[in-house]
Amino acid sequence: MHGSLAAKAAAQDDKAIGYDRHHRSMSIAQEVPIKTEHTEPAPPRRNGRWSGYSHLLMARMLELKREPEVVFWVFIFPLLLALGLGIAFRNKPGNAVSVAIVEGTGSRQAQSLLARSPQHDQFKVQVLNEDDARKGFRLGKFDLVIEPGNNGAVTYRYDPARPESVLAKAEVNDALQAAAGRKDTVPTTGVTSSEPGSRYIDFLIPGLLGMNLMNSGMWGIGFALVDMRQRKLLKRFVGTPMRRGDFLLALASSRLILMIIEVGLLLLFGALFFHMRVLGSIGSIALIAAIGSLTFGGVGLLTASRAQKIESVSGLINLVMMPMWIFSGVFFSYERFPAMIHPLIKALPLTALNDALRASILEGTPIMHQWPRMLIMILWGGVSFVLALKWFRWT
């Protein structure tokens, strides 16, 4: 009330002063619109609401593009890894079992028995003295060592921890027994299957995708932020009217753009080189990858919320990622771990991401049926993000 009175009084005062000063030109001044009284040149540059955001995003993308290491680690390295592992573990047709026979009294008999067996073309047999045979076995050159004893008896030396060794023992044993006259009582037929979709490379590529999204999310957000903090660039930004939310949004947007390239490249590579089949829709794969990407962006933000030095954040990031590299089924299935810890493993964000990607890419599972995995990722990302904002230091 009082304020408005004062304002009115002030306005009246203004008029009175104006009248005094421009007494003679009063009538003209009234006709002319107020704008033309201040004939300043129009401001040459006016920024809109999103100018800060778009410039931050552009700067970030330019920086990434000009950083050859980033291009290598984010885009090339996963492809090389997929190529290398895909070739090393490709399903070789007629995978030969390599067997060493120790020289001795029964060695010739064992060799001829094997050669007479119906599966003889599957065996690569070498006769060696005992030392060389065992050494070769230790180095993985032989899957099995046959040590012939007296009266046609044989001893198998094999490693129960090596699947191919166990397999070799069973196959060689079958062959020897069959050659020696054993008859199978149940007639069987085997059909081989190495269809796209069930090979190691099919398992591997979604795992690499997940791992790559984790790596680039953690490094791309966590490391980048601490680096900017250490360089006092965050402090300098905070010294401007920059909206802090826009800054984080630009960072997240740059992650999503990179994500699209990462996922696209790796899937394309799998399809072209290994004839991998993608059953799920592009949309659902992209959605899963985006959620995964943002999840790890959130976790990265949390790891970077207080660290002042890039050395300390590097350690932290590796510490956070280590359990997931091991447990989350990137290179091999987590089914190999004791069932007791499976619930823990499945609660890790990378496990959820890998499982979701595999289900979608390899089996075409719709995203609706994957909501628990989505929920796990969103919870990890969301909780990290909220905590990060609470603890985050700009200076």
Next chain:
Amino acid sequence: MAISVSESFAVNLVAVFDSMTVAIQCRDLRKTYDGKVEAVRGLNLEIQVGECFGLLGPNGAGKTTTIEILEGLLQPTSGQVSIFGHSWNENEREMREWLGISLQETRLSEKLTVRETIDLFASFYREPRPTDEVMEQLELTEKADSWVGKLSGGQRQRLAVATALVCNPKILFLDEPTTGLDPQSRRQLWDIIRAFQKNGGTVLLTTHYMDEAERLCDRLAIVDHGQIIAEGSPADLINRLGGHHVVEFSVSGNHDGAALPAWRALPSVESVREDEGLIALNVKQPHLTIPALLETIDKQGGELQHLTTRQASLEDVFVRLTGRHLREE
């Protein structure tokens, strides 16, 4: 009723007028890091619009801490700050539109070009200046498309100032803007600061170069151990505290601390100190002191080894106040 209205209007006018002339003000500013390092210990400042004000002090005096509190980047342990009459927790975003800041050490992104960097900073403000104009002013035009990582130290420093000037600020905060620059680049930067001031801008800068403070600043505060130990225009400080002239000499033979009172008693001497084997007299009128000085030395049977006279500088002010040199050479 009418009277009370016009009175309150008058009060408003005074408040507006006051806040128009004082650009930066702080009262009893204190900052204690981690509960033990007392970096700033009760600092008061009042900087007028259009002034170039300098904080001069040795390493660790608390200059950066003070300027970052004034910039609203650091929370003081206690004390008030106001910028054009506004305090930092009141309207931060709006206040940031008025300030151009250059921190003591910011490493801008190396893989962006000069133009991209300035554009980026410009994008945060409502009405920034054209990037080309700022590059022109700071002589960065020919480096416009070079990466920041490929710039020399002086060019980077100029770029830091460019990012501060692109927002068309009312106040420019510069923390040691010329440290590490060659004399020519320093003078260039001084010209830019003067030009900014001539257009009505206010400048607060920190430095530990005496000559810079002396030539550039209208007023300055000498800061030591987080406190202001002297404040005024450079000429005023020198006259008040440095003596007008300094006569430095050394005598062979007997010269010990006990002789100092004898030098103090010479005509026109304001103060005496011993400094790295030289005796330095602050003197008002050297032509009165020097003959008397020569006579005294003669009487003592000593021999004059070295004699210089010069105008007193801020360095002398600092040494007089603290017994230390501003910069350990």
